[in-house]
Amino acid sequence: MSLPPSIDPHRHAVFLDFDGTLVALVDDPQAVSIAPAALDRLETLQSELSGALAVVSGRRIADLDRFLAPMRFAAAGVHGLERRVRPDDEIERLAGPEVLDDVRARLGAPLRDNPRLKLEDKGTALVLHYRTAPDLKDVAERAMADATVGRHDLAVMNGDNIVEVHPAGMDKGKALAAMMKDPPFAGRIPVYVGDDTTDEFALRQVRDAGGISIKVGDKHSVAEFRLADVVAVHHWLAASA
Structure with a gap:
């Protein structure tokens, strides 16, 4: 995979994952931060795109608002179970x-029984974190499998040092496709940037739609383009803004 092309503000709609894309992964999910200069670039890009910029994340939109304040933005949270198509919606x-x-x-x-496992309760999703206890990976996955046995209405997803459950029928790709139906995204070419397994749904959706799919990091992906890490993402955004 090669480096992605620059963003065309007149033609593209840009969708950005948060953790591992806009901010580096850390042991404590509440300890992330974004540099003021990076936030300024996002606001500039949002303006140049006439609002066609969204953050697509497994986090709640309320948490994204806190981390990206004072910026207001379109967003899909909890893998699309929460949605805000326009910043003030x-x-x-x-x-x-x-x-x-x-x-x-x-x-x-x-x-x-395993106090090193940490539960993040997002309301419409539950996440078991084992980043600080990688030896408990199998324990976390088994615990979630046992807790969801017989629940065909739920989807269990394995991500980067997490295992998550949320209601079935939604993922980042479906969330992106839904947002592309409405202004300011409708009629534009989608661009998606993400690093995790859960981003593959959106990367495939964008690639199938003829858009620009960008994987962050070196994991296997359906994406056509690649950026090495969070720093490379911000350099690419700076070059585009």
């Missing part, structure tokens, strides 16, 4: 937290 939620109440209860015992 209300957040649309496609499911409520009660759908995972039974899974929360079932995860209680393995979390007590």
Whole structure:
């Protein structure tokens, strides 16, 4: 895979993953930060794209708002279970937290038995983190499999040092396709940048649509283009803005 072309502000709609793309991965998900200069570049790019820039993340939109403040932006959160097509829109939620109440209860015992596992509760998604305890990978995956047994309405996804569950029927690719139907994204060529396994849904969606699919890092991907790391992403954005 080669380096991606520059963004064309008149033709492209840009969708950016957050963790591992705009900010480096860290042990504590709440400890990430973005440099003020990088945030300024995003705001400039958003303006040049006439608003056709969105953040697509497994995080809640409320958390993205906090990390990227004071910027306002379109977003798909929790893999598309939350959506905001325009910066000033209300957040649309496609499911409520009660759908995972039974899974929360079932995860209680393995979390007590393995205190190095950390549970992140996003309301409409639950994430077991084992970045600081990679030896517990199998334990985390087994715990989530046991907690979701028989729940065909749920989707379990393995990511970068995490295992996550959320209601089935949504992923980043479907979220992107839905956002592309509405202004300011409609009629533009999609560009997607992401680093994780969960981004592959969006990368495939964009590639199939004739857009620009960009993988961050060296993992296997369906993407046509590649950027080495978060620093390379910001250099590419700076060159485009």
